[in-house]
Amino acid sequence: MNVVIDRRPLWVIILVKGFRYLVLASLGIATYALSQFEPPQGLTQEGLRAITIFALSIILWATHLLPLAITSLLAIALIALMGVMSSQEVYSLFGNSAIFFIMGALILAAGMLKTGLSSRLALIIITLFGKNSRSLVLGIFLTSAFLSFWMPEHAVAAMMFPIVLDIARGLELKPMQSLYAKALFIALAWGAIIGGVATFLGGARTPLAIGILQETSGKGIGFFEWMLAVVPIVVILLFVAYLILAIFFNISSEDISRARELIREKKIELGRMTYAEWMVGLIMTITVLLWMFCSESLGLANIALISVVALFVFKLVTWKDMEEYVNWGIILMYGGAICLGYAITDSGAALWAGNIMIGSWATSSMAMVVIFAVLAIVLTEGVSNTAIVAILLPLGISLSDNYGIDPKLVTYVVAVPAGLAFMLPMGTPPTAIALSSGYLKVKDLLIHGLILKIAAIIIFILMVTYYWPIIGMKVS
Amino acid sequence: MTMKNILLVLSTTRQSPKTIELALERAMNEGARLTGLFILDSNIADSIFEKLTDSGFIGDKPSQQLHSSILLEYRQRGMVKLEETKEMAAKKGVSFEAIIKEGDFFNECLEEINKSKADLVILTRKKRSSLSRFIFGSYVENIKKGVDCEVLIVDE
Numbered sequence: 148m149n150v151v152i153d154r155r156p157l158w159v160i161i162l163v164k165g166f167r168y169l170v171l172a173s174l175g176i177a178t179y180a181l182s183q184f185e186p187p188q189g190l191t192q193e194g195l196r197a198i199t200i201f202a203l204s205i206i207l208w209a210t211h212l213l214p215l216a217i218t219s220l221l222a223i224a225l226i227a228l229m230g231v232m233s234s235q236e237v238y239s240l241f242g243n244s245a246i247f248f249i250m251g252a253l254i255l256a257a258g259m260l261k262t263g264l265s266s267r268l269a270l271i272i273i274t275l276f277g278k279n280s281r282s283l284v285l286g287i288f289l290t291s292a293f294l295s296f297w298m299p300e301h302a303v304a305a306m307m308f309p310i311v312l313d314i315a316r317g318l319e320l321k322p323m324q325s326l327y328a329k330a331l332f333i334a335l336a337w338g339a340i341i342g343g344v345a346t347f348l349g350g351a352r353t354p355l356a357i358g359i360l361q362e363t364s365g366k367g368i369g370f371f372e373w374m375l376a377v378v379p380i381v382v383i384l385l386f387v388a389y390l391i392l393a394i395f396f397n398i399s400s401e402d403i404s405r406a407r408e409l410i411r412e413k414k415i416e417l418g419r420m421t422y423a424e425w426m427v428g429l430i431m432t433i434t435v436l437l438w439m440f441c442s443e444s445l446g447l448a449n450i451a452l453i454s455v456v457a458l459f460v461f462k463l464v465t466w467k468d469m470e471e472y473v474n475w476g477i478i479l480m481y482g483g484a485i486c487l488g489y490a491i492t493d494s495g496a497a498l499w500a501g502n503i504m505i506g507s508w509a510t511s512s513m514a515m516v517v518i519f520a521v522l523a524i525v526l527t528e529g530v531s532n533t534a535i536v537a538i539l540l541p542l543g544i545s546l547s548d549n550y551g552i553d554p555k556l557v558t559y560v561v562a563v564p565a566g567l568a569f570m571l572p573m574g575t576p577p578t579a580i581a582l583s584s585g586y587l588k589v590k591d592l593l594i595h596g597l598i599l600k601i602a603a604i605i606i607f608i609l610m611v612t613y614y615w616p617i618i619g620m621k622v623s
Numbered sequence: 624m625t626m627k628n629i630l631l632v633l634s635t636t637r638q639s640p641k642t643i644e645l646a647l648e649r650a651m652n653e654g655a656r657l658t659g660l661f662i663l664d665s666n667i668a669d670s671i672f673e674k675l676t677d678s679g680f681i682g683d684k685p686s687q688q689l690h691s692s693i694l695l696e697y698r699q700r701g702m703v704k705l706e707e708t709k710e711m712a713a714k715k716g717v718s719f720e721a722i723i724k725e726g727d728f729f730n731e732c733l734e735e736i737n738k739s740k741a742d743l744v745i746l747t748r749k750k751r752s753s754l755s756r757f758i759f760g761s762y763v764e765n766i767k768k769g770v771d772c773e774v775l776i777v778d779e
Contacts, residue, residue: 155760163758214677260685301675305685309692322700351680471684474676576675583671583693585635585700 171212178203182229187499194496196229201491201500201538204483208534215531216476219483226490240489241482244448245358249351249481251451255431256298256348257472258464262423264431265294265306270414273310277410280327280401284334284392287311291338291577292345292385297435300343300350300566304335304577308584310413311335315586317409318401328586330396333595336581337388337569343577344566345381346374347438347447350575352533354447355481356562359488359540364554370438370447375618376559380610384567387602395595423463430457484537497545505546512550512623516560517608519543524564524604528571535565551623559620560611567603570596627655630741633704634662634728635697637747642777643708646745649775650717655742657717659708660735661701663725668693698723729762736770745775 155163178199186195200222207218223241227234259265269290276286287307294303311331320328343349347357347370361367392398434454438447458464491497509515519539527535543557568574570593572582578592611622631646638661650657672690675681681689705721712719724731736744748763756764767774 155757159758211677216677216680257682301681302685305675305681305689308689312692312696316696316699472682474680474682476677477680480680572674576681579671579674580689583668583689585696 167212170210174203174206174212178225189495189502190499191495193231194491194494194499197226197231197491197494198496198500200225200229200231201487201496204487205534205538208538209530214476215534216479216483219480219487222483222487226486231490231494237486237490240362240486243358243362243482243485244446245354245361245485246478246481247448248347248451249354250478251448251455252348252351252354253299253473253477254455254458254464254469255434255451256302257469258427258458259298259431260302260306260472261464261468262421262427263417264424264427265298265303266310267414267417267420267424269294269307269310270410270417274407274410274414277403277407279399280403281393281399283314283403283406284327284330284396284398285389287314287331288334288338288385288389288392291335292342292381295339295342295349296345297348297431299348300339301576301580303342304339304580307335307339308580310410312584313409313413314406315584317405318403319405320401320586322584322586323588325586326397327401329591330392330398332581332584332586333396333592334389334392336577336592337392337599338385339577340567340569340575341381341384341388344563345378346370350532350566351477351481352536352565353562355484355533356536356540356558358481358485359536360544360554360558362485362489363492363541363544366553366555368555368558370442371440373559374439376615376620377563379614380563380607383606383610384599384603387606388599391595391599391602395598426461426463427458430454430461430463480533484533488537488541492541492545495545497541498549501542501546502549505542506549509546509550512552513612515543515546515550515552516556516611516622519557519560520564520607520611521604523561524567524600524607527565527568528574528600530574532565532568532575536562539565553620556615556620556622564604564607567600569599569603627653627743628739628741629653629655629657629743629745630736630739631657631659631708632662632732632735632744632746633659633701633708635664635667635701637728637749637779638704639747639777639779641779642745642747643711645775645777647708647711647715647717649743649745650712651715655717656720657712658720658722658739658741659705660722660724660732661705662728662731663694663697663701663723664728665694665726666728668697694725698725729765732762732766733769736766736772741772743773743775744770745777748776748778750779 181199182196186192204218204222207213223237226232227237272290273286277283291303291307315328315331347353357368437450505518509518523535523539540561543561544554547554547557572579629650668690672686675686701723709719746763763776
């Protein structure tokens with residue numbers, strides 16, 4: 148074993164090694180000190196404490212000084228310890244139905260991954276489209292998007308990555324140089340991201356938003372209701388994103404016969420569809436139909452949990468599979484975010500902070516919608532999109548009364564743009580996954596992602612203005 | 624008189640054509656044996672894995688599958704790079720041996736330097752600011768200070 152000799156000056160070593168602890172200690176002291184101050188006018192003592200915990204969580208979520216889920220746990224403990232809410236109230240919020248819905252959706256997605264159904268679907272769709280170089284990019288793009296309607300977008304990106312990598316390798320595309328390779332990986336990432344906002348299943352930030360909406364306003368949004376409002380936006384975004392790929396990347400001149408051969412070989416390797424795949428497919432289809440048409444009467448979480456039980460009844464998955472395919476940290480993250488959202492809304496802190504930070508800018512209800520949408524779509528590039536929902540939504544819901552906006556509409560306005568992180572790897576895993584291929588430079592995502600981002604915000608605002616009123620969702 | 628050993632160190636993130644060219648020139652001029660060591664920097668794949676687990680909440684199995692895919696890709700690229708270097712060496716009449724290792728750049732590099740008893744080590748230094756090097760240190764500089772043989776650093 149080699150001994151690493153650090154040859155930097157001692158003070159630099161101490162500073163670098165101790166910096167994290169120093170920042171954490173300073174944040175702890177600042178949180179305590181701020182919570183002891185006399186609250187400003189319009190804010191209660193509980194409100195002031197809630198807002199300091201909120202600020203601390205934002206800093207920790209943005210800087211990753213602690214893992215996201217651990218920051219959520221810290222928020223839960225501080226809310227109870229600092230007397231913002233009683234321990235009983237805080238921990239009971241952890242039993243929110245949105246959390247059980249997320250749990251169920253993740254287990255169902257794990258079933259699709261474990262049985263190989265998701266890979267089979269991906270190969271089928273890519274084969275359908277992959278007739279020439281242009282349609283192969285379209286195939287990868289639409290496959291990622293379509294699968295993200297029904298599975299978490301990051302799971303889709305992770306599952307699609309080896310397929311796209313094999314295609315790029317098979318076509319002998321040059322890393323960092325081939326425009327076609329760049330288009331393939333960007334199609335994979337953007338498809339998953341855009342598809343991920345279409346339903347509750349593409350990213351758990353949407354169920355989180357619904358959970359915060361339920362806890363703070365008592366209202367809910369149905370599965371089909373969400374799709375009705377969001378899928379048309381997704382379709383237009385997919386079209387625009389594909390146009391950007393077609394215009395800026397040379398996607399029509401590559402000979403893809405080797406890629407078609409590779410996909411065919413992969414399909415042969417998969418063999419015939421197994422019993423487990425058929426059953427998971429059937430359970431998933433029934434579940435989605437129930438979510439779409441019976442969620443009001445049966446409840447989203449109840450449907451999800453019964454479907455999970457069905458997976459185990461038919462021995463399609465084991466608990467070991469769940470441990471391997473599901474990252475349970477997500478449950479802690481969302482439980483904490485819902486508690487925090489409730490605490491800052493209930494204590495009046497969200498309304499107070501919203502008025503100070505956004506109230507003076509938002510001169511009309513439409514202005515408020517635009518501000519929240521722009522904030523969400525911009526901030527999501529630097530901070531995890533789930534954290535953005537946890538940060539912005541309580542503020543938006545608290546302000547909605549002042550502007551005569553339905554809190555449900557605010558939920559869409561925050562949750563949809565928060566999912567559209569096209570430019571940087573920090574916001575969402577699909578871009579990080581695409582970048583890790585080594586075929587792309589950050590610059591490629593940055594420039595073309597910015598173009599798509601600007602288009603996305605324009606499309607979103609136009610749809611809010613002209614499409615949503617048609618389906619009964621008026622801004623005011 | 625024994626033949627001089629030159630060790631050319633490349634890695635996932637350090638593979639400048641300038642360095643390869645220089646190593647081949649030196650080996651040719653000095654009639655030395657050239658060993659091309661390509662280190663698959665597992666830290667890069669590990670950091671992606673951690674990021675996906677902590678922020679992306681991807682389960683262990685999909686993360687591991689992704690990790691393996693990334694490392695496999697890096698390995699294949701390393702092999703291609705070494706193959707290219709071997710062809711260039713053959714054209715110049717230089718004796719060339721290729722080695723691929725996976726792990727931490729610093730540790731793997733030191734281990735191979737000691738094992739191969741290299742007389743000269745040629746490394747690429749990534750483009751970074753002096754301040755960043757001062758605060759976070761530099762593996763390449765540490766290697767230079769940590770070995771007895773001559774070390775030639777080529778800036779990217």
